[in-house]
Amino acid sequence: MCTRYISPEVREIEAFWRIDRRSNQRKDWENLLTVCPLALATFIRRADEVDYARELVVGQWGMIPPWSKTHVPTTARGTRMSTVNARTEGVEKSPTFKDAWARGKRCIIPATSFDEPNWETGKNVWWRFRRADGAPWGLAGLWNTWTDLDTGELWDNFAMLTMNADAHPLMARMHKPDPTLPPDQQDKRSVIPLEANDFDRWLTCTVEEARAMLKVPPVELLDAGPVVA
Template sequence: MCGRFSLTEALNDLQEHYQFTMREDFQYTENNNIAPSQSVMAVVEVDHVRYPVQFRWGLIPPFAKDEKIGFKTFNARSETVDEKPSFKKAFHKKRCLIPASSFYEWKKISSKEKQPYSIKPASASLITFAGLWETWRNGDQLVRSCTILTTTPNDKMASIHDRMPVILDSSSYEKWLSEETPLDEVKSLLVPFPSSRMKLEEISSDFFKKST
């Protein structure tokens, strides 16, 4: 599961890392506590050119009757993503990269207590989640939304939660974004990120009170 994350990198650094073409209408704001239903930055590829976009976090499939479905679809299980009606079409045609500086998870200590953790790369400044996006129309209303794929946890994450986000290496970006990539190769990317390349830090619950 991935229900909170941060993105605090400078826009110039993001552009350099993802090699995207800047759009005049793109607006970027750093956020150290991004939650479902909020706006998130993503990178998409159109005709082999990458662009930055803003999506609402919580995928709303085209057939949805109500945008509230997005509160249940901010994550998609990689094991069934090509089968579920809400995600199947997007998995084939609308894949994206979702940058993050860190993500947060809570470890259950007791029936009343949970310890939050901040999870970051061990030797890098960016995490890249595997994402999907969709467009939903309701009359004149147009909403572009996204979801983050999850997979089984690596050894470090298993001590905290039974799921973790799918994290992509930069060498996999093109394969993930391109519609030309065979689906079996796309699926091969949906694996746990190595424990050795992640670091976990306990943080105070007060952090979330201050950043809301």
């Protein structure tokens, strides 16, 4: 589960991903490099159902459920929800994410790095994950658009897809372990990186093909270690 990442600057995103156009450049958006839940950040999606055309969009990191009365994700009873990550297991049944998944609203989330908590010392030590080849991450995500019924304002929003990483030699070391469960049942989570030759496929393929693309990162791809203050 990822709750903090660093975004490349817009000019870097446009150059690396060869963005055809921008859309929805919100007036309240600041190009913050460190992205936390509910912040406005950039993501890449397919443009107007046109094959292989990409657009850069500003949206909220945190999917807004269709029943939510505000852009802050809430349950039907009004309790705050965490929707920055979408579990791939059961995503097709999740009330929050199933519509985006079924309609192929997949996106790419640019990241210079992402952070995960490590509890091996008995306290939280943040680790930073970069690509070993120096390229930016293109993380698999879902997006949707929510309408504020009071103002008519449209809110593009997105979430990172995650999957179980209990068997991964590095990702399984992240997050606080549950001492009551064995190592292979901790449900440690990992984000899902996409490779450059899969970017267009991820944005345009069928749901069945997208499911087959969901994989945890190979350990040799990861350059990771404690965050240096």
